[in-house]
Amino acid sequence: MAQPLTKEIVTKVAHLARLKLTDGELDLFTTQLGQVLGYVELLNELDTSAVEPMAHVADIANVFRDDELQPSLPRTAALSNSPKTDGKYFIVPQILEEG
Amino acid sequence: MYYETIIGLEVHVQLLTQTKIFCGCTSAFNPDNPNTQTCPVCLGLPGSLPVMNRKAFRLSLKTALALNCDIARFTKWDRKQYYYPDLPKGYQISQYDLPFSSHGFVEIDTDIEKGETKRVRLIRAHLEEDAGKNMHDESGRGHDSHVDLNRAGTPLLEIVSEPDLRSAAEAKKYLEELKLLLTYIGVSDCNMQEGSLRCDANVNLWVHTDDGQKIATPIVEIKNLNSFRGVEQAIEFEVARQIEEWEKTHAKIGDVPKQTRGWDANRCVTFAQRGKEEASDYRYFPDPDLTPVTVSDEFFAEVKAEICELPASRRRRYRADLGLSHYDADVIVSQGDRFTLYFEQVAKLCGDGKQAANWLTQDVQRELNARNLGVDTFPIRPEVLGGLLQRVTANQLTVKSAREVFAALLTDHDTAYEKDIRADLSTSRVEQIIAERGLAVLTDASAITQVIADVIARNPKPVADFKSGKQAAVGSLIGQIMKELKGADAKLVRQMLIDELSKP
Ligand SMILES: [Zn+2]
Numbered sequence: 001m002a003q004p005l006t007k008e009i010v011t012k013v014a015h016l017a018r019l020k021l022t023d024g025e026l027d028l029f030t031t032q033l034g035q036v037l038g039y040v041e042l043l044n045e046l047d048t049s050a051v052e053p054m055a056h057v058a059d060i061a062n063v064f065r066d067d068e069l070q071p072s073l074p075r076t077a078a079l080s081n082s083p084k085t086d087g088k089y090f091i092v093p094q095i096l097e098e099g
Numbered sequence: 100m101y102y103e104t105i106i107g108l109e110v111h112v113q114l115l116t117q118t119k120i121f122c123g124c125t126s127a128f129n130p131d132n133p134n135t136q137t138c139p140v141c142l143g144l145p146g147s148l149p150v151m152n153r154k155a156f157r158l159s160l161k162t163a164l165a166l167n168c169d170i171a172r173f174t175k176w177d178r179k180q181y182y183y184p185d186l187p188k189g190y191q192i193s194q195y196d197l198p199f200s201s202h203g204f205v206e207i208d209t210d211i212e213k214g215e216t217k218r219v220r221l222i223r224a225h226l227e228e229d230a231g232k233n234m235h236d237e238s239g240r241g242h243d244s245h246v247d248l249n250r251a252g253t254p255l256l257e258i259v260s261e262p263d264l265r266s267a268a269e270a271k272k273y274l275e276e277l278k279l280l281l282t283y284i285g286v287s288d289c290n291m292q293e294g295s296l297r298c299d300a301n302v303n304l305w306v307h308t309d310d311g312q313k314i315a316t317p318i319v320e321i322k323n324l325n326s327f328r329g330v331e332q333a334i335e336f337e338v339a340r341q342i343e344e345w346e347k348t349h350a351k352i353g354d355v356p357k358q359t360r361g362w363d364a365n366r367c368v369t370f371a372q373r374g375k376e377e378a379s380d381y382r383y384f385p386d387p388d389l390t391p392v393t394v395s396d397e398f399f400a401e402v403k404a405e406i407c408e409l410p411a412s413r414r415r416r417y418r419a420d421l422g423l424s425h426y427d428a429d430v431i432v433s434q435g436d437r438f439t440l441y442f443e444q445v446a447k448l449c450g451d452g453k454q455a456a457n458w459l460t461q462d463v464q465r466e467l468n469a470r471n472l473g474v475d476t477f478p479i480r481p482e483v484l485g486g487l488l489q490r491v492t493a494n495q496l497t498v499k500s501a502r503e504v505f506a507a508l509l510t511d512h513d514t515a516y517e518k519d520i521r522a523d524l525s526t527s528r529v530e531q532i533i534a535e536r537g538l539a540v541l542t543d544a545s546a547i548t549q550v551i552a553d554v555i556a557r558n559p560k561p562v563a564d565f566k567s568g569k570q571a572a573v574g575s576l577i578g579q580i581m582k583e584l585k586g587a588d589a590k591l592v593r594q595m596l597i598d599e600l601s602k603p
Contacts, residue, residue, distance in 0.1 A: 016380055018182055055175040055197075055391045063390045067116050067154035070123025070138070078137045078248070081144075088133050089245035092184040094235060 005034040102345075103305040104338050105315070106270050107262035108330075110277060111255050112287045113229070113295040114158045120228050120254035121149030121192070121389075128293040130232070133247035141252035143188035149388050151176075155254035156392060158286040159199065159226045160402045162256055165284050165409060166221055168203030170399065175391040176226075177383045184246050185231035193257075195383040198225035199392070205260075206411050207276045209269065214425045219273050220261040229253040250294075256286075262301065267334035270300060271327050279410050283436050297325040302337045303352065306345060315352040316345050320359050321369055333362040337369050413439055421452025430460050434474070441474045441481045448485025451492045458488060462505060478512040478524055479505070486526045490533075494588060500538040507532045541587045544595075547580075551592075551599055554579050565600050573597065 010030045014021050021029065072078075075088070084091040119126050122140035129136060139147035163170060177195040203221035208214075231251035235244050258277070264270045278289045278296055289296040300321045306314040321337060324330045337360070344350070360369040408416075410432045417428040431442050438459070446455035463484070467477060487504055490496035496504075508524050515522035533539055541547055554576055555562055564572035573596060580592055 016180075016382070055173075055385055056389075057387065058390065061173075061391045061393045063150060064153035064156070065123070065150040067118050067152050068123060069118055069125055072124045072136050072138050073142075075132075075134050078134050078142060084243070086245075089234075089247060090134070090184070091243045092246055094242055094244045095184070095233075 005030060005037055100309050101307050102338075102342055103307060104266055104334075105262045105303050105305055106264035106266075106334060107301045108260045108264065108270060108273065108298050109301070110258045110260075110274065110296065110298040111229075112162075112258065112281060112289065114155050114254040114256060115285065115287055116152055116154045116158065116254055118152060119252035120152050120155050120226070121252055124252065126253045128290075128295075129249050130247065133245075133249060136249040137251070141187070142248060149192065151389060151392070152254060155226065156199075157402060158254075159224070159256050160394065160399075161284060161405060162258075162281065162286045163200035163203065163224045164403050165280060165406050166200075166203035166205060166224060166258065168200035168221065168224055170394060171197060171199050171201070172394050173197065173391060174199035174394075176386045176389045178386050179381045179383055181381060183230065183233070184244060185233040185248070185251065187231070187248060187251060191228060191230065192386055192389065193227035193383075194225035198223045199394075200224045205273060205276055205280070207269070207272045208425075208429065209272070211425050211429050217263075217269070219263045222259045222261055224256055224258045227255050227257060229255045267331045267338070270334055271331045274298060274327060274330055276410070279433060279435075283410055284406055285436075291325050291327075294325060297323055298330065300324060300330060300334055300337075302334055302341070304338070304341050304345060316341055317350055317352050317355050318357050319369075320357065321362055322359055322372065324362055326364075329362055329364055332364075332367055333369055336367060340369065407436065417452065417456075421446055421456070423452055423456050427453070427456040427460060431456060434464075438474045441477075444481035445485040445488065448482060449488035449492050451488070454488055454492060455485075458484065462502065466509065478522070479508055480524070483508070483524060483526055483529060487529050495540050496533065496538060497540060497588065500533070500536075500540075503536065503538060504529055504532050507536075541584055547584065547587060547592060547595055548599075550580050550583050551596055554583075555599065562600065573600070 007026055007030050010026055010033060011021075014026075014029075079085045079087070079090065082090045113126070116126055118124060119141055122138050124136045124138050124141055127136070140149055160170065174194065174197050176192050178190040179193045179195070180190040182189060201221075201223040203224065204218045205221065206216050206218050209217045229250050229252065231246055231248035233244055233246055260273070264273055274296075281287045281296075282289050287295055291297070301318050302321065303318040304316040306312075306316065308314065319337060319341065321333050324333055359372045361372050362369055413432050414425075414428040417423040417431065418425065423431070432439060441463075442455060442459045445459065446452045449455050463474070463477065463479075466472075467474065470477075484505075487496070487501055491498055491501050508522075508528065511522040511528070512524060558576060558579070561572040561575055565576075573593065576596060577589065577593055580596065581587060581589060584592065
């Protein structure tokens, strides 16, 4: 059995995903995510000792492209979704060091 | 009590592809035109699909083989998740549990004069994408950062060493050898100014106490070192800092989380950076957008056949087959693949490896530096130089005369260059110069005897001095004889002169 999902784990995952959750949301998601994990846990009842681990859902390998140049986007297009830009760069708030 | 320095390096190498790893944007270095080399794939826009660059994988495999790695016949790519503005997808495509190669090694020279080497083991090499570039406003708090995604998605090979390095100098040597090898096999230009080769250094200490205990101190990772000098200086600084820290806190490995530090090249200090999230916090999982890769026997053999002779093997061969010293072999091999090809051609033609090495490391190298040329554009071609030196080997020309011919050829070249025409720098021109200047060594003993007799007759005083026991008096006589004979063998002349003067 995997370890039960605790509020601490949900807090940590939320932090890693840069999500700010209220106490009420934390409780709600701890319950809901716990139920999802519990459901997936059912798979552990199967004996998979003879099954090869699956690296990809499609049973294919070696999909490559040749090293050939394709046109890139014009800069205006590349920057068009940016909330802030000077026409050359994406401009973002400065990263603050975490203590 | 004493301290032992423990260092492992993670080296990032940009592969020599035209395009990025998962899209057709150019991977050229272009910081002056930010955000002009992007597309939906490398911008991480929804609905885009990355497809692996065949050449990037091929170059990776080639490198891993040259680094003596075991190659996995089945490999896959994973998502490494973290948030940073230069990482548009919110994850980096990298390799986690099934890297395509592992368990290699690089051999480095630890003492060239003594010929001592050391094997630095490699944990793994894996293929991943680079992030973009985040430029902080240095002026103060509360300002914006600028992001350029031209570099995002550039193919990178990460080469991770075991903590086998024991000093800053050894770490530098390892990096130099790795760079040389990568340049020889042509997988990267290793341009450190442009960030094609950069590394992180993991540094800690083993404290050997007087009662025989060995205590490891916490590991510190120094990020983003992009020069050999930087690597050496940063590690030296860090070792001194860690000794001080140990004496103050006695903190052992595991007592504090792994620390990340940056290197300030201007102030020559390392400084603390943000606390890195634990490896498990990257929440790796297989990237569903990319298919796994399997390496067939044919592909494996094909790539292996492309690998040229590696630097370490060339050094060995030059020592064993051509009689070069460790030092000379190292100097020549360090100049790169093209230089060694030139050298080998000259050595073969002249029949004397040491002679060829002397010329290459002194005369040719000096001219290349002065003219800011590579060996491929050097006006004197290897077959001409080899032919010239062959005359020296065969005692038909003195080294001094050969230098005169060498200089004359270059003067020919420079004169022609100014007139915008091509100079004839062929072997027949060499013969012409030798004839014009009478540089050919006189093998005709009677001609030498004649000149000796003339000079003796004209110089009664030095002759008398010699006969009264002043050995040094022969010097001026030899000078005069050589001036008249030009291409004579000085040793032979000296012997013949002394024989003549010693006659009763
Ligand atoms: Zn792109």
